[in-house]
Amino acid sequence: MKLLRRKEGPSLDTRVAALLEAATLGEGRLPEEAVTGARTVAERAGARRALSIDHTVAALAGATGSGKSSLYNALAGDDLADVGVTRPTTSTAQAALWDGDGAGPLLDWLDIQKRHSVAMPDLTGLVLLDLPDHDSIRLSHRLEVDRLVEQVDLLVWVVDPQKYADAALHDRYLRPLAGHQDVMVVVLNQVDRLPAHAVDRCLLDLRRLLDDDGLAGVPVLAVSARTGQGMDELRALLGDRVSERRAWSDRLSADITTAADHLETTEHLDAAEGRRMVGAERALTGALCAAAGVPIVVEAVAKGHRHRAVVATGWPVTRWVRRFRPDPLRRLRIDRGARAGKEIVGRTSVPAASAVQRAQVETAIRDVGEVAAAGLSGPWAVAVRQAARSRALDLADAVDRVVATTSAGATRRPRWWRVVNLSQWLVFAAMVAGALWLGGLFGMDYLRLPQPPLPTAGVVPWPTVLLVGGALAGVLIAVLSRLAAWAGGRRRARRTAKALRAAIGRVGNELVLEPVEAELDTYGRFTEALDLARA
Structure with a gap:
């Protein structure tokens, strides 16, 4: 059944x-x-x-001897329920329609x-409804109540x-129903046994107790089922509630509000906590970088x-001598698969994090959880802290893979290395050619063979130019390349640090x-739903 929307808020649905x-x-x-x-x-x-929704279910509830059944019969105009004096006679609820x-x-x-x-x-x-006594010695009676x-839609407490x-009445029933004052009536029965001034005193005291229970708006009537005193007022009140046909929805509304209150938590994050979260994120990244x-x-x-670059x-x-020295990146097992563009599998050989570094990471994770949970309390704060640590065991492997993958880019060879390498080999070829030329001339002179014409560059023979010039050029290129490699290494290290x-x-x-953000999002949706439920 679709319910109509009430003007003051969202529908019951x-x-x-x-x-x-x-x-x-x-x-x-x-x-x-x-x-x-x-x-x-x-x-x-x-x-x-x-x-x-055309019927309003009202229940007469009370303790032993309060006169519920007498009141029930008086309202119905007939002896529908047995009336007892010293012991309860209502064992199961019954209805008058x-x-x-x-x-x-x-x-x-x-x-x-x-x-x-x-x-x-x-x-x-x-x-x-005429209910059993809420203080009955029989458990089945109390459970029925x-x-x-x-x-029920409307509660009429008979005292x-x-x-x-x-x-027992106030602690077990009235105080927990503090949000239900719109669907509750309290009837002080048997006032015919008291003088008028005593009735007024009892009503004032009962009102005080109800106010203490959080039920300030609950109507309190003084009646006597035996003499009929106050029965017209009670009948008129019940008639008004029945004619309005809202008691059932008011009862459900109060139940929803009370249930939502039991789910109640605290406020959201504020701007200062957001700034602290940024600081906690940076601290976490720093701790992870150090540990990695x-x-x-x-x-x-x-x-x-x-x-x-030297190789x-x-x-x-002389470059072959460098090959005997260990490659720093290869020692860390960072360059695996980098040249072929393959996925890097397995862990690197970067030294494991020390106990201090692991403690710093744990502290940073805890700080993230604490800052995120700062605006919460109780179970939600615990849930946020647990969310921060929920995948902590995966951090070490994930960070190691990222280090290997990101650092692998640092193993790529610049194009100028190829040009310089080709130049070095050309210069080396010229040096070897000059050496062989001079060797040939030396052999011919040793064998006393006629010397062929010897071209010169100025006054220096070309074989000498090729030998000496090739050696000097090779050394010069190597020195300049090493300087460029030093500068390039620093630049690449800075880029790698930023990328890492x-x-x-x-x-x-x-x-x-x-x-953590997922948990906070869940909390945000929870509070929105809670606010809507209580609207």
């Missing part, structure tokens, strides 16, 4: 859906009792709104078997001058670049911050 959403989002985070209670209220609201057409499914839902039709037309639409107190201040050995990798990138562009006569910090920051964001 919307509030029920919002309460269910809040309970679902709070599951596993909030106390199970509160979540289960919210689901129960939502289910009960769904069941009640599908039944007759004023125009009971269509009330059958509603009573079936309430599991009321005893039903009486009332011929009096003054309260048409009323279904009046508890069940129906949660289901007597002797036990209206009973702590980024300074060691950056230094290896600079040294590795210079090492490989690629050094003087061919950004990549590790993304890992921290994925494994630490995103779970």
Whole structure:
């Protein structure tokens, strides 16, 4: 059945859906009792709104000897219930129906078997229940009361001058129903046994107790089922509630608000906490970089670049010596698959994080959780802190893969190395040619063979120019290349450091911050649903 939207807020349908959403989002985070209670209220609201809204179910509830059954008979105008003096006579709830057409499914839902039709037309639409005593010595009676107190539309608490201040009534029933004053009436019965001034004193004291219970707006009537005193006022009040046909929706609305209050948490993050979160993110990235050995990798990138530049562009006569020195990047196992563009598999050989560095990472993760949870309390704060640590075990491997992948770019050979390498070999070829030429001339002179014409560059023979010039040119190119490699190594190290910090920051964001943000997003949706449920 679709409910009409009330002008002052969202419809009951919307509030029920919002309460269910809040309970679902709070599951596993909030106390199970509160979540289960919210689901129960939502289910009960769904069941009640599908039944007759032309009938108002009012229940007479009270302690032993309060006169519930006498009041029940007086309202019905007939002796429908047995009346006892010193012991309870109502063992199961029974119903009196004023125009009971269509009330059958509603009573079936309430599991009321005893039903009486009332011929009096003054309260048409009323279904009046006489409940067992809430302080009965029988557990089944008390459970029956508890069940129906949660289901009926209107609660009429019947008290007597002797036990209206009973702590069991106020602590177990009235105080927990503080948000239900619109669907509650308190009747002080048996006032015929008191003088007038004593009745006024009892009413004032009862009002004080109800105010203390949070029920300041609850009507309090003084009646006597035996003499009929105050019965007209009670009958008129019940008639007004029945004619309005809103008691059922007011009861469900109060139930939803109370259930939402039991799910209540605290406020959202403020701007200052947002700034602290930025600082916590930076601290986390810094701790992860230190634990991942980024300074060691950056230094290896600079040294590795210079090492490989010497191997690629050094003087061919001496460059082979460099090959016997270890490659810093290869020692860290960072260059695997880089040249072929393959995915890097396995861990690097970057030294493992020290105990101090691991502690710093754990502290940084904890700080992220603490800052994110600063605007929360209780279960939600715990959930946010747990979210920050939820993937902490994956951090080491993820950061190591990022270090290997990002640093692999530092192993790429600049194009100028090829040009210089080709130049070195050309110069070396010229030097070898000059050496062979001079060797040939020396052999011919040794064998006393006629010397061929010897071209010169000025006064210097060309073989000498080729030999000496090639050697000097090779050394000069090697020196200049080494200077360029030194500068290039520093530049590449700076780029690698920046890239590593950004990549590790993304890992921290994925494994630490995103779970936290997801939990905060869940909390945000929870509070929105909660606000809507209580609107």
